Amino acid sequence: MQIRKASEEDIPAIIQLLKESLGESMIPKSENLWRWKHIHNPFGESPVLLAEEDQKLIGVRAFLRWDFIHSGKTYKACRAVDTATHPDYQGKGIFKTLTTQLIQEIHEQGIDFIYNTPNKQSTPGYLKMGWEKWGQLPLKLHFHLNSGKNTHPLDPLPWKDIEGLVSQIEDRDEVSDGTALKKGYLKWRYLDCPLFPYYYLSDFESYLLFYRIKEGKLGREIRICDFFKTRDLNPKEIEDLKAQLSEAQNLSGARFTSFSGLSFAKQKEINLGPIPILKAGPLVTLRQVNPDLNPFEISWNWSLGDLELF
Incomplete structure (x- = not known):
């Protein structure tokens, strides 16, 4: 068996392997998605x-690069994402071999830690390779018990209308604390994502909220992915947002709204009812890469947009 770095020329074969190993599942595999996620x-x-x-x-084994800010300092991270082993070669330790070697490579590149949100089937394997459970993401949930049809507009509002505000947010x-808002990040994350449409709420001056509509086991959900402000909102602006x-x-017609409990604790402008913050979100696991940084000692401010699967 030979192990080597991937190149753009390998993308068609990678997509074929992902389909053979995993099927389409909830997230269809495509070259467009791979390029958006791993190239752009x-x-x-x-x-x-x-x-x-x-x-x-x-x-194949891929880690997705991500930068976080905490107390003014940037931390380099990777998210453990796409991995697959051909059905004829499963059970031979290929996943472990690729993952172990990739961890060594990103250590040499100065990555501080790895994070991901594994499912119940994959969690034990990650724990055996040094991952540790951070815990379930706290969620603020607001049940409004709608049962109507989804008459929400299919197309998001024009991105051009918020380009100035996006630049202001990214240039501050x-x-x-949270994801490092590099120039172009918000467009990449919420406009260019090929998987689902994201919508926004804004007054085009002081606040910008991104959300999507998701069907799940509990019913239709309004998922607040990220909320940004250029300043504290006045009462009129808060009422407008509400x-x-x-x-x-x-x-x-969503039955409930969800928002990261880590973000909600610092963003009181969004009123989501009396239900307390619950540890009801995805399980987050972390793996130390930089021996001088323990990621469990940092109070992360993850949003749902940071931890969504795509």
Whole structure:
């Protein structure tokens, strides 16, 4: 078995392997999605390793680059995402071999830690390779028990209407804890994503809220992915935001709204009812890469937009 770095020329074969190994599942595999995620990411191209035997692709392992800010300092991270082993070669340790070697490579590149949100089936394997459970993401949930049809507009509002506000948010000298808002990040994340449409609420001057409509086990959901402000909102602006969110909830027919409990604790402008913050979100696991940084000692401010699967 040979292990080597992937190149753009390998993308068609990678997509074919992902389909053979995993099927389409909830997230359809495509070259467009792979390029958006692993090539055009504003935090940099993903480190990807391939396993081959007799010139046949039998394994792939990819980490998605991400930068976080905490207390004014930037931390380099990777998210453990796409991985697959050809069905004829499963059970031979290919996943572990690729993952272990890729961890060594990103350590040499100065990555501080790895994070991901594994499912119940994959969690034990990650724990055996040094990942540790951070815990479930706290969620603020607001149940409004709508049962109507989704009459929400299919197309998001024009991006050009918020380009000035997006630039202002990404160019701010005062940075908040959370994802490092590199130039072009918000467009990449919420306009260019090929998987689902994201919508926004805004007064085009002081606040910008991104959300999407998601079908799930509990019913239709308004998922607030990120909320940004250029300053503290006055009472009139808060009422305007409340009215826009209420309209979106009604049009969508969603049964509930969700928002990261880590973000909600610092963003009181969004009123989501009396239910306390619950540890009801995805399980987050972390793996130390930089021996001088323990990621469990940092109070992360993850949004749902940071941890969504795509």
